Amino acid sequence: MLPKMTTKQLIKLINDEFPQSAGLVSNIELEKEFLKLEMPTDNRHLRPGGSVSGPTMFSLADLAMYYLVLLYVGPKTHAVTTNCSIDFMRKPVPGKLIAKAQLLKLGRRLAVGDVLIYSQGLIEPVTHATLTYSLP
Amino acid sequence: MLPKMTTKQLIKLINDEFPQSAGLVSNIELEKEFLKLEMPTDNRHLRPGGSVSGPTMFSLADLAMYYLVLLYVGPKTHAVTTNCSIDFMRKPVPGKLIAKAQLLKLGRRLAVGDVLIYSQGLIEPVTHATLTYSLP
Amino acid sequence: MLPKMTTKQLIKLINDEFPQSAGLVSNIELEKEFLKLEMPTDNRHLRPGGSVSGPTMFSLADLAMYYLVLLYVGPKTHAVTTNCSIDFMRKPVPGKLIAKAQLLKLGRRLAVGDVLIYSQGLIEPVTHATLTYSLP
Amino acid sequence: MLPKMTTKQLIKLINDEFPQSAGLVSNIELEKEFLKLEMPTDNRHLRPGGSVSGPTMFSLADLAMYYLVLLYVGPKTHAVTTNCSIDFMRKPVPGKLIAKAQLLKLGRRLAVGDVLIYSQGLIEPVTHATLTYSLP
Numbered sequence: 280m281l282p283k284m285t286t287k288q289l290i291k292l293i294n295d296e297f298p299q300s301a302g303l304v305s306n307i308e309l310e311k312e313f314l315k316l317e318m319p320t321d322n323r324h325l326r327p328g329g330s331v332s333g334p335t336m337f338s339l340a341d342l343a344m345y346y347l348v349l350l351y352v353g354p355k356t357h358a359v360t361t362n363c364s365i366d367f368m369r370k371p372v373p374g375k376l377i378a379k380a381q382l383l384k385l386g387r388r389l390a391v392g393d394v395l396i397y398s399q400g401l402i403e404p405v406t407h408a409t410l411t412y413s414l415p
Numbered sequence: 416m417l418p419k420m421t422t423k424q425l426i427k428l429i430n431d432e433f434p435q436s437a438g439l440v441s442n443i444e445l446e447k448e449f450l451k452l453e454m455p456t457d458n459r460h461l462r463p464g465g466s467v468s469g470p471t472m473f474s475l476a477d478l479a480m481y482y483l484v485l486l487y488v489g490p491k492t493h494a495v496t497t498n499c500s501i502d503f504m505r506k507p508v509p510g511k512l513i514a515k516a517q518l519l520k521l522g523r524r525l526a527v528g529d530v531l532i533y534s535q536g537l538i539e540p541v542t543h544a545t546l547t548y549s550l551p
Numbered sequence: 552m553l554p555k556m557t558t559k560q561l562i563k564l565i566n567d568e569f570p571q572s573a574g575l576v577s578n579i580e581l582e583k584e585f586l587k588l589e590m591p592t593d594n595r596h597l598r599p600g601g602s603v604s605g606p607t608m609f610s611l612a613d614l615a616m617y618y619l620v621l622l623y624v625g626p627k628t629h630a631v632t633t634n635c636s637i638d639f640m641r642k643p644v645p646g647k648l649i650a651k652a653q654l655l656k657l658g659r660r661l662a663v664g665d666v667l668i669y670s671q672g673l674i675e676p677v678t679h680a681t682l683t684y685s686l687p
Numbered sequence: 688m689l690p691k692m693t694t695k696q697l698i699k700l701i702n703d704e705f706p707q708s709a710g711l712v713s714n715i716e717l718e719k720e721f722l723k724l725e726m727p728t729d730n731r732h733l734r735p736g737g738s739v740s741g742p743t744m745f746s747l748a749d750l751a752m753y754y755l756v757l758l759y760v761g762p763k764t765h766a767v768t769t770n771c772s773i774d775f776m777r778k779p780v781p782g783k784l785i786a787k788a789q790l791l792k793l794g795r796r797l798a799v800g801d802v803l804i805y806s807q808g809l810i811e812p813v814t815h816a817t818l819t820y821s822l823p
Contacts, residue, residue: 333496334474341469360469361661362634362683364500364772364817366799368792383803383815384776388660389633389685391774391815393801395791407791407799409772409817411634411683413661497797498770498819500636500681502663504656519667519679520640524796525769525821527638527679529665531655543655543663545636545681547770547819549797605768606746613741632741636772 280385282309283353289346292354304342314347314380320373331371331398340365340394340408343380348390348412351382357415358390365408371398376405388414416521418445419489425482428490440478440514450483450516456509467507467534476501476530476544479516484526484548487518493551494526501544507534512541524550552657554581555625561618564626576614586619586652592645603643603670612637612666612680615652620662620684623654629687630662637680643670648677660686688793690717691761697754700762712750722755722788728781739779739806748773748802748816751788756798756820759790765823766798773816779806784813796822 284292286307294301306317318339320331341360348358377397384391389411396406420428422443430437442453454475456467477496484494513533520527525547532542556564558579566573578589590611592603613632620630649669656663661683668678692700694715702709714725726747728739749768756766785805792799797819804814 333477333499334470337473337499338470360503362500362502363469363473364498364636366498366791366817366819367496368794368799383774383812386776391776393815393817404791407801407817409774409801409815411774500772502655502681502683504658504663519638519676522640527640529679529681540655543665543681545638545665545679547638605749605771606742609745609771610742632775634772634774635741635745636770638770639768 280351280382282350284350286350289350292349292356293346296356300342303338307346309350312381314343314350316343316346316378318376318378320376331373331376333367336367336371336376336396336406337363337365337408339376339378339396340406341410343378343394344392344410344412347380347382347392348414351385352390352414355415358412360410361389361413362411363408365406367406369398369401369403369405371396371405372400375399390414416487418486420486422486425486428485428492429482432492436478439474443482445486448517450479450486452479452482452514454512454514456512467509467512469503472503472507472512472532472542473499473501473544475512475514475532476542477546479514479530480528480546480548483516483518483528484550487521488526488550491551494548496546497525497549498547499544501542503542505534505537505539505541507532507541508536511535526550552623554622556622558622561622564621564628565618568628572614575610579618581622584653586615586622588615588618588650590648590650592648603645603648605639608639608643608648608668608678609635609637609680611648611650611668612678612682615650615666616664616682616684619652619654619664620686623657624662624686627687630684632682633661633685634683635680637678639678641670641673641675641677643668643677644672647671658686662686688759690758692758694758697758700757700764701754704764708750711746715754717758720789722751722758724751724754724786726784726786728784739781739784741775744775744779744784744804744814745771745773745816747784747786747804748814749818751786751802752800752818752820755788755790755800756822759793760798760822763823766820768818769797769821770819771816773814775814777806777809777811777813779804779813780808783807794822798822
């Protein structure tokens with residue numbers, strides 16, 4: 280199973296087609312079968328107590344899997360999330376979040392993958408998500 | 416199992432403690448065991464194709480369950496989401512989203528509930544989520 | 552959305568095509584949009600401490616949703632489970648389990664539904680499951 | 688984070704306390720942070736079409752995580768599954784199933800981990816599960 284786009288082509292596609300999400304993440308890299316990307320967080324993402332909000336982490340997991348699916352199916356941008364199961368395991372610290380996504384299945388109709396999210400400075404993952412995308 | 420707060424007390428608590436989420440939802444009502452609340456959506460919540468984004472729906476499901484947990488455990492605001500499984504079943508239309516949440520379990524350590532999200536003008540639910548909260 | 556089979560036709564189909572599961576459940580009934588069915592449990596289903604095992608409850612949830620999907624799509628027996636999220640909320644007591652399943656979505660490719668499982672003699676549900684079936 | 692038991696001690700504990708599950712799996716091994724174990728399947732585990740049943744795979748995922756939790760928390764056998772999200776991604780072939788489980792979080796109250804299940808002879812995983820255990 281080989282990617283159908285480079286990360287460079289992916290970034291261009293995102294800038295052209297999803298300008299509203301283009302600014303959310305940075306440092307998109309494919310390392311072996313893992314897609315890594317980073318999301319800086321600021322005060323808008325915080326919850327009382329200084330924790331990064333659940334919706335922020337959901338957004339990052341969903342974007343990471345979406346980008347990985349695009350890399351492997353090519354620029355068919357109408358893939359949609361049908362299911363996500365997400366575990367919030369530890370409290371992240373304010374600052375950069377790093378997502379590491381991998382595909383577990385790429386079928387004709389469904390893609391399944393999982394994402395671990397790390398909080399810069401913590402060794403253990405803060406969040407784990409498994410997502411299913413329906414392919415057009 | 417009876418609520419420990421009224422929706423009026425809940426709304427005051429949210430305004431005092433979570434001003435950043437207070438403006439997101441409106442028309443909070445408890446009808447029998449269901450908590451109903453509404454979230455207006457606008458261009459910021461949209462994805463290409465005019466659909467409301469997944470993170471927007473995740474936020475609504477998570478807020479609905481958080482508010483319902485607060486109603487039943489009282490103003491212990493440190494309840495945190497530990498797990499959410501969410502199914503995106505239909506494409507919502509732009510406009511108002513309506514969430515309907517119910518508790519399935521309220522234990523000493525964990526609360527479990529589910530949320531159906533409707534899109535104004537559509538009969539069938541667009542999203543279903545099951546959430547677990549860890550209680551302090 | 553109307554069923555394409557009666558529960559009588561469903562029971563005959565199960566007896567003919569899935570004799571190994573036919574004996575597991577009984578009292579299959581469609582009440583409005585809910586499919587109800589019962590599973591007697593005995594020593595084979597128990598875990599240390601006298602609780603009914605998780606796999607037993609998973610089997611019941613999966614069967615309940617499978618039968619409900621068959622009722623609504625007709626006798627296309629190759630529907631397969633693609634995802635299940637299951638919450639074990641309370642310890643069931645040995646004896647009869649009662650499942651109550653409803654469809655939340657019936658699309659061309661995917662069906663989504665949820666199942667509550669009750670333990671005879673307890674008022675509150677012991678288990679909640681959400682399942683996705685891929686339709687042939 | 689170091690295990691509190693060896694796999695030898697775990698196997699003895701299982702034989703003593705859960706004789707009904709002791710015979711289900713074999714070749715239990717801890718390789719770095721992964722617990723591997725095997726489950727032979729036979730006709731009792733099959734579904735029409737020759738596929739291994741969902742409940743069989745759920746049982747294997749649940750056992751693998753339970754054994755891994757026991758290894759790390761020590762012989763406190765009252766850990767119970769509170770949530771499982773399971774994706775059935777490919778059809779396994781009859782024969783041996785191999786589970787590979789890892790812990791993602793080991794807290795005071797909750798443990799979270801995920802399990803990949805392989806079907807002997809197939810390269811890609813057939814099933815992925817994420818499980819939460821409540822610790823006594």
